[in-house]
Amino acid sequence: MFKGKVAIITGASSGIGKETALLFAKEGASVSLVARRENILKEVCEKIQNGGRKALAVKADLCNPEETKKVVEQTVQKFGGIDILVNSAGIIASGTIKNTTLEAWEKMFMINVTSVFYLMQLCLPYLIERKGNIVNVSSVTGLRAFPGVLAYCASKAAVDHLTRCAALELASDGVRVNAVNPGVTITNLHKAGGMSEESYAQFLERSKSTHPLGRVGKPEEIAELILFLASDKARWITGVTYSIDGGRAQTCLR
Ligand code: NDP
DSSP states (O other), X not given: OOTTOEEEEXXXXXXXXXXXXXXXXXXXXXXXXXXXXXXXXXXXHHHHHHTTOOEEEEEOOTTSHHHHHHHHHHHHHHHSOOSXXXXXXXXXXXXXXXTOOHHHXXXXXXXXXXXXXXXXXXXXXXXXXXXXXXXXXXXXXXXSOOTTBHHHHHHHHHHXXXXXXXXXXXXXXXXXXXXXXXXXXXXXXXXXXXXXXXXXXXXXXXXXXXXXXXXXXXXXXXXXXXXXXXXXXXXXXXXXXXEESTTGGGOOOO
């Protein structure tokens, strides 16, 4: 499906980004893998190369604009262009309107929103040249409000609107921009955001009842939707924020 295509995938050292990278490579894409943990990135890279596909590991902290520029430079240098950008890198943290510090708010927005905006902008000349597309990994929290994760929810709502606005602005260039909005998915996100093993186990158990289909998601399932949206099968789809959440976005307390 992706033979001859070049994809940049952020957050490729873990969870949704990693599964997306493996799936894209399986479908024939050359993948540029981005994250901070170089040793893990290299493992993913080797796995892909051992399967006969092309991969490049680019260690970068996407909060740093200079490192972000290098992601694009190194990808173009190695593979000659860019067809697809998947923005999956992200963080979560607890906090309410009462106790979220300005520093915590800014950190959340820096990685979850600003880095997405900047990488989209940097990739644009290449995406326009090849009539490529962008898939941003948002969240059910972008579409619905949840208490206790204020900055995260606001950051994902910003990603959704960034997606919609960019889609309209880039449509005449032939570049599509879409987002996926997963419900709770088993990855390292929540534990990296400060949840203990015990709290995470309880959270996953409770999530069975908060997601109408009765279970949480797997990163491979989110990767399948990203693959579809990034593929030519979705050639008439742009500006969507596509829920993949076992029905959660449709629920309302009663
Ligand atoms: P993981 O924690 O498993 O993966 C997050 C990835 O982001 C890692 O590869 C991490 O790599 C990377 N990352 C974080 N900060 C930076 C940074 N400053 N620079 C570069 N890379 C960074 O979580 P998920 O796979 O779950 O998260 C992927 C996306 O999915 C996120 O945007 C998240 O908000 C979204 N999502 C997740 C849900 C879930 O329940 N899991 C639900 C809805 C949305 P490294 O640490 O090596 O830098």
